[in-house]
Amino acid sequence: MDSLPKKWVCRPGFFKASPHSPSCSKCPPHSYTLDEASTSCLCEEHYFRKESDPPTMACTRPPSAPRSAISNVNETSVFLEWIPPADTGGRKDVSYYIACKKCNSHSGLCEACGGHVRYLPQQTGLKNTSVMMVDLLAHTNYTFEIEAVNGVSDQNPGARQFVSVNVTTNQAAPSPVSSVKKGKITKNSISLSWQEPDRPNGIILEYEIKYFEKDQEMSYTIIKSKETTITADSLKPGSAYVFQIRARTAAGYGGFSRRFEFETSPVSVAASSDQSQIPIIVVSVTVGVILLAVVIGFLLSGSCCDGGCGWASSLRAVAYPSLTWRCGYSKAKQDPEEEKMHFHNGHIKLPGVRTYIDPHTYEDPNQAVHEFAKEIEVSCITIERVIGAGEFGEVCSGRLKLQGKHELPVAIKTLKVGYTEKQRRDFLGEASIMGQFDHPNIIHLEGVVTKNKSVMIVTEYMENGSLDTFLKKNDGQFTVIQLVGMLRGIASGMKYLSDMGYVHRDLAARNILINSNLVCKVSDFGLSRVLEDDPEAAYTTRGGKIPIRWTAPEAIAFRKFTSASDVWSYGIVMWEVMSYGERPYWEMTNQDVIKAVEEGYRLPSPMDCPAALYQLMLDCWQKDRNSRPKFDEIVSMLDKLIRNPSSLKTLVNASSRVSNLLVEHSPVGSSTYRSVGEWLEAIKMGRYTEIFMENGYSSMDAVAQVTIEDLRRLGVTLVGHQKKIMNSLQEVKVQLVNGMVPL
C-alpha cells in the first residue's frame, strides 16, 4: 500500500501524530490545522506548546499576574504574600519569580537590588505563594514585582505579567563590624582600627569596644568612641587581649564583631623595672569597682552632684540613670567623645540598656525637657492645617526645615493661649518622656518650641492618624496578615518601652498612630509614669482617671500599673484591631465592665478572628498578671504567625465564638428586650424584622441561637450589618449575665 486511501487522510482541524494511529484526532484546544494530513496542530496566536508537551495536549499560554499581593515589613525584612493568578494559562506548572528594585524616593528612579538581598526560601521557581526578603537596607524604598511563570512563559514575546508591591523598610540596628586591624603595639598598649559595618542601616553614633585579657573574660573594659580607631592602654606586657566591637545607631546597638586577638609587646630586659605595670589592669578594675561603690554610696546618701562631678556624673547617667532623681535636677549627660568604664563579673548594667527617667523627678521641669528634647526655632516650622484636638490645644500638620537637613512633614501639638504654668509643665512633660525613646514603633520627637509664647511639641507626621479612627474608616479592608503586622509593630514598641522600665498605662488603639505604610507607633505619653518604686505615685494620676475598658483589674482595684497591666491593655488593643475599631464591651457602663471582668468574663472573639490571635488575647487577660505573656513573647509569637500564615487560617468559628463569650454559663433563655422588633429597631436594623419573624426567629430566645451562617441564609449579606447584629447579640447576652438592662 503506497499511500493511505483519501478517506484515511485527516481533514483540516484534525491530526494524526503517528501513521500507525488508527484514527485522526481533533486538534486539542487552542490549536488548529489548515492543511489535510497534518501530523500535529499549530497553536493559536498567544498560545504555545512546550517541547515536552504531547501533541494531544492543549496549547497553553503564560499565566496572568498574581493577585492581591500584600507586604509586611519588619525592620529590614519584608514578607510578601499573594493569591495565585486568576488564569494559570491552562498549565499546572505555575511558579513565581520575585524581581527586586531599589527606588530613590526623590527621583523615583529604580535600580536592581543586587546580591545583598536574601530570599527565603528562594527568588525563582517559588511554588508557594509567599516569600521573605531579608538583609534589605534600612529606610529604603523597594518595589517587588511578583511574576507568575509557567512552562511556556519563556516563549511569550509579550509583556511580563506581574503584581508589584512598594514598601519602605524600617530602621534596623547596624550589622557587626567585620574587619578589625591592629595598629601600633607597645608593651602596654594596642591600637586598633576598623571599618564601618557593611550595613550601617543609619548614621553610626558611636562604637563600643569591649576588651579583656585572654581567658579573663569576667573582668573586661569598655571604651566608647566616635572614631574608627582606639588605643587600649594600661595593658600587661607580653599578654594576649581579646577585642570585640559593635556599632550603635538610633536603632540601637548592632551585634558584637567576632573576637579579635592581639598581643602586647614583651617586656624588654632593659625595661624590666617596668614590672610594676603588670598589675595595672587588675588595679584599674579594682579601683574602678571601688570608685563605682563610692559613687553609688555618694548618690544613695542623698548628696547632690553639681555639674563639676565629671566622671562620676557621666557614669551615673550611663550605668544608673534611674538614680538621677536622687540628685534633683543635676545633669545626666554622657561624655560624648570617649568613655571608658570597667566592669567586673557582669554586675553592672552595660551601657546601651537604657532606662527611662521620670521627668517628674526633676525639680525644674524645664531642665527635664531640655535634657531630652531639642529646642527648635519657631521660624523652622510651617504650620499647614489643623488635624486634631489634643488635651492641651490643637494638633496641626506642617513642615520642619532644619538647617542642613531635608524638609520633613511633622505634626505640631500646640498649647492653647492663656495656659497656666502647670499646664505648660504637663504639656511639655510628654516631650520629656517621648524624647527619651528611639524606636521605629514609638512616635519620634523632633523637638520642642519653648522659647516663645507659643509652646509646641513637634513630632514625626503619621499620615493615617490615630489607629481606631483609621480602622473604623477602613472596616474590613485589610488582610489578616496586615492586621497582624500592625499588632506586631505595637507589641515591638511596647517591648521597647517595657525594657526601658516605662509603663504606658493608657495603651489603646486611639493612642496608636499609623502612617501611610501602615506602620503603627505608640504615642500619648501624657498619663504615664513608672510607679514601681513609688507607692504614693499610684494615687496621683492626673484627674484620677483610668481608662477602665483598657485597664487590668489589679490596676483598677489597687493601682498596680506594671508592664503586665500594659499587656492586658495590649490584649484589648488586639481586640480593637481585629474588630476594626469596635468599642470594647460596647455600650456597657464602666461599672458593669469592672463587674463582668472581676467575675471572670472576657470579651468574645471578634468576627473572623484567627483562633491563635484570640488565644493570645485571652492570655493577655489572665487574672494573674504573672501568667500573662511578656511583650517579647508576644512579638515572637506574632512573628511566628507572620512567617507561617497558614497558622492564621483557623478562625474562631461562629459557634465557639458564641460559646467563648463571657456568657458561657448564662441562661440565654430570656431577654430584656420585649420583642425581636424592638431589639432590631434599637440597633437600627429594623429592616430585617420581617425576615426574622418569617423564618421563625420571633422571640429573643430563638434569636439568641442565631449564627452568622443563619444571617447569611436570611439574606443579611452586608458584612457591616452581620457584625452589628452579632455584636449586639453578644452584648444582649453579656447584659443578661450581669442582670443589666440594655439601653
Ligand code: AMP
Ligand atoms: P493627641 O493629643 O496625641 O491625642 O492627638 C490628638 C489627635 O491629633 C490624634 O488623635 C491624631 O488624630 C492627631 N495626631 C496627633 N499626633 C499626630 C501625628 N504625629 N501625626 C498625625 N496625627 C497626629
